[in-house]
Amino acid sequence: MEPAAAAAATMLLVLLALFKAPTAVAGGERTPTLVFILAGQSNMGGRGGATVGGKWDGYVPPQCAPSPRTLRLSPALRWEEAREPLHAGVDVGNVLGVGPGMPFAHAVLRSARVPKGSVVGLVPCAQGGTPIANWSRGTDLYDRMVTRARAAVAGTGGRGRLAAMLWFQGETDTIRREDALAYAGRMEAMVRDVRRDLAMPDLLVIQVGIATGQGKFVDLVRKAQRAVRVPNLRYVDAKGLPIANDYTHLTTQAQVRLGAMLADAYLATLH
Numbered sequence: 001m002e003p004a005a006a007a008a009a010t011m012l013l014v015l016l017a018l019f020k021a022p023t024a025v026a027g028g029e030r031t032p033t034l035v036f037i038l039a040g041q042s043n044m045g046g047r048g049g050a051t052v053g054g055k056w057d058g059y060v061p062p063q064c065a066p067s068p069r070t071l072r073l074s075p076a077l078r079w080e081e082a083r084e085p086l087h088a089g090v091d092v093g094n095v096l097g098v099g100p101g102m103p104f105a106h107a108v109l110r111s112a113r114v115p116k117g118s119v120v121g122l123v124p125c126a127q128g129g130t131p132i133a134n135w136s137r138g139t140d141l142y143d144r145m146v147t148r149a150r151a152a153v154a155g156t157g158g159r160g161r162l163a164a165m166l167w168f169q170g171e172t173d174t175i176r177r178e179d180a181l182a183y184a185g186r187m188e189a190m191v192r193d194v195r196r197d198l199a200m201p202d203l204l205v206i207q208v209g210i211a212t213g214q215g216k217f218v219d220l221v222r223k224a225q226r227a228v229r230v231p232n233l234r235y236v237d238a239k240g241l242p243i244a245n246d247y248t249h250l251t252t253q254a255q256v257r258l259g260a261m262l263a264d265a266y267l268a269t270l271h
Contacts, residue, residue, distance in 0.1 A: 031079060032071055032121025032160040034114065035152050038086070038101050039135070039145055040169030040208075042128035043238070045091035046084070046099025048252035051244040056097040060084050063256045064102035069109055072101075072122045077151040079121060087124040094128045098252045100208075103259025104166070104266075111263070113270045121160060123152045131172040131179055132186045137193040146197050164204040164266055165194065168238070168258075170221045171248065174213030183224035191230045204232050206265050208258065211238040212248050234265045 038044055049057040064084050072082035075089035082105070085096035105120040125145040127134075135141050153162055173179040187207070195203045209225050210218065226235065241254035250258060 030068060030071065030119050031156045032119045032152075033156070034108070034118055034163045035121040035123060035149075035156065035160050036101075036104070036163055037123045037125060037145065037149050037152075037165040038099075039125040039165060040167050041126060041130050041171060042091070042094065042248075043171070043210075043250050043255075044099060044101075044166070044168035044208075045087040045094065045124070045126035045128050046097050046101070046255065047095070047128075047244070047246075047249035048098030048255040050085075050095045050097030051246045051249055054095055056085065056095060059252060060098070061103075061252060061256050063106050063259065064098055065106075067106070067109075069119045070102065070105040070122065071119065072124060073148055073152045073155070077148065077155070079152075079155055082122055086122060087126055090124045091126050091128055098255050099126075100166070100168070100255050100259040100262055103256045104262045105259075107260045107263030108266060111267050113267050119160075121152060121156065123148050125149075126168070129172060130169070132169060132183060132190065133179070135169070135190055136186065137190070137197070142190070142193070146194065149198055162198065162200060162203065164206055166206050166208075166262055168208035168210075170210040170225060171213045174210075174217045174221050175215030177217055177220065180217035180220035180224060183221050184227045184229075187225070187228045188230050191228075191233065202232050204234070204266070204269055205230070206234045206236060206262055208262070209235060209237040209239060211241055211250070212243055214248065234269065236261045236265050 049059050066083040070082045071079045074080050086101045101122045173183050195201050242251045244251050
């Protein structure tokens with residue numbers, strides 16, 4: 001499908017989601033109360049267990065098991081029970097495995113800091129192999145993310161709120177020095193634009209510091225990530241987590257640990 005046609009189709013879906021009965025959830029009656037955007041590139045999309053032989057090994061740790069209290073927004077903009085691979089149908093053209101989203105949701109729901117009976121809604125938006133320039137306002141990926149976020153909140157029927165955006169990206173920006181040096185400014189602009197377009201000026205953003213890269217400027221990108229200066233941004237560092245044999249992607253167990261780290265960062269903001 002051509003980009004223009006794909007964008008038009010996505011907009012039609014979100015308009016339908018906004019005007020249909022918002023309580024419909026595929027396979028059950030629950031609707032999310034806490035909604036989280038998952039965006040970035042392949043390590044957010046999830047490659048745990050999917051780096052050998054061109055296929056996913058199928059292993060789902062207990063921390064990533066399906067739960068009626070963890071939903072995902074499908075490619076068709078409908079809430080459904082979440083399961084691995086969480087980004088199926090969203091992170092297109094790639095072999096998908098375990099990512100940080102499911103263990104994040106489980107860890108959040110285990111906490112006494114969230115209201116009893118909470119339901120987490122995950123909004124997968126990541127796309128592998130993408131530099132941050134591809135996420136700037138007006139790009140296909142940016143527009144898809146904002147469209148999905150709006151549809152996600154509309155689909156809660158007023159019972160849910162957008163709680164945070166989880167962002168794990170930057171490996172592709174290690175290839176060119178100019179991209180590494182421009183990273184902080186591009187990240188700050190993207191966060192400002194997302195907050196404005198979602199009418200949430202204080203939206204919490206949790207950024208993951210990259211552990212690997214596709215080029216030689218990993219340290220420059222990591223430095224730029226730490227230099228991002230926008231209000232209500234938290235930083236979680238993936239450096240030191242186990243890396244798969246492709247030297248780029250986090251292993252399944254690393255993703256489980258990262259999900260717990262992201263949950264800790266989110267829960268620390270609750271009062």
